[in-house]
Amino acid sequence: MRPLRIYLQKMSGGTSLPAHASIFHILLAGVGAGLAIAIGVYLEEALHFNILMAPLGASCFLAFAIPDSPLAQPRNIVLGHMISSCAALFVLQFLGYGALQIALAVALAVMAMLATRTSHAPAAATPLVIFALQPTWDYLVAPVLPGALVVALTALIFNNLRPSVRYPQYW
Structure with missing residues (x-):
């Protein structure tokens, strides 16, 4: 019974909530995220091909709200999405569609990102999008790579306009 009690105690948390973000930080994070998505939408319309996918919204949160x-x-935004997409497309092409294949694609994406030091939580959702759409390998060219690049490049330019931020921390 003691191990169960210890296990359950771990779920109670241990610290207080993080400090409140300043209104300035909140506004800048929102403006940066909105700007990245607006650029993606503009490029989609101008170039007539897909650049955006749902997990990029979560990528924007990380890139603009917690850039450190x-x-x-x-590196993590771009390579995380590319690696996860490759894992999903590989599983979809060679093992087909099914519950176990979807789970395997996400598992492989998580392991590959960890192994390559390109962990990016939103990229772990990319295999779910790929299995929902069942695209070809062209999906890497549009929207995965250009979408990830738009977010990363917008974050690079926008975040460095802020005096208190140095972005990226590493390449």
Whole structure:
């Protein structure tokens, strides 16, 4: 019974909530995220091909709200989405569609990102999008790579306009 009690105690948390973000930080994070998505939408319309996918919204949160996070670095944004997409497309092409295949694609994406030091939590959702759409390998060219690049490059330019931020922390 003691191990169960210890296990359950771990779920009670241990610290207080993080400090409130300043209104200035909140506004800048929102403006940066909105700007990245607006650029993506503009480019989609101008170039007539897909650039945006749902997980990029979560990438924007990391890139603009917590740019110091290892998960928010441009390398992680771009390579995380590319690696996860490759894992999903590989599983979809060679093993087909099914519950186990979807789970395997996400598992492979998580392991590959960890192994390559390109962890990016939103990229772990990319295999779910790929299995929902069942695209071809062209999906890497549009929207994955250009979408991830738009977010990463917008974050690179926008975040460095802020005097208190140095972005990226590493390449």
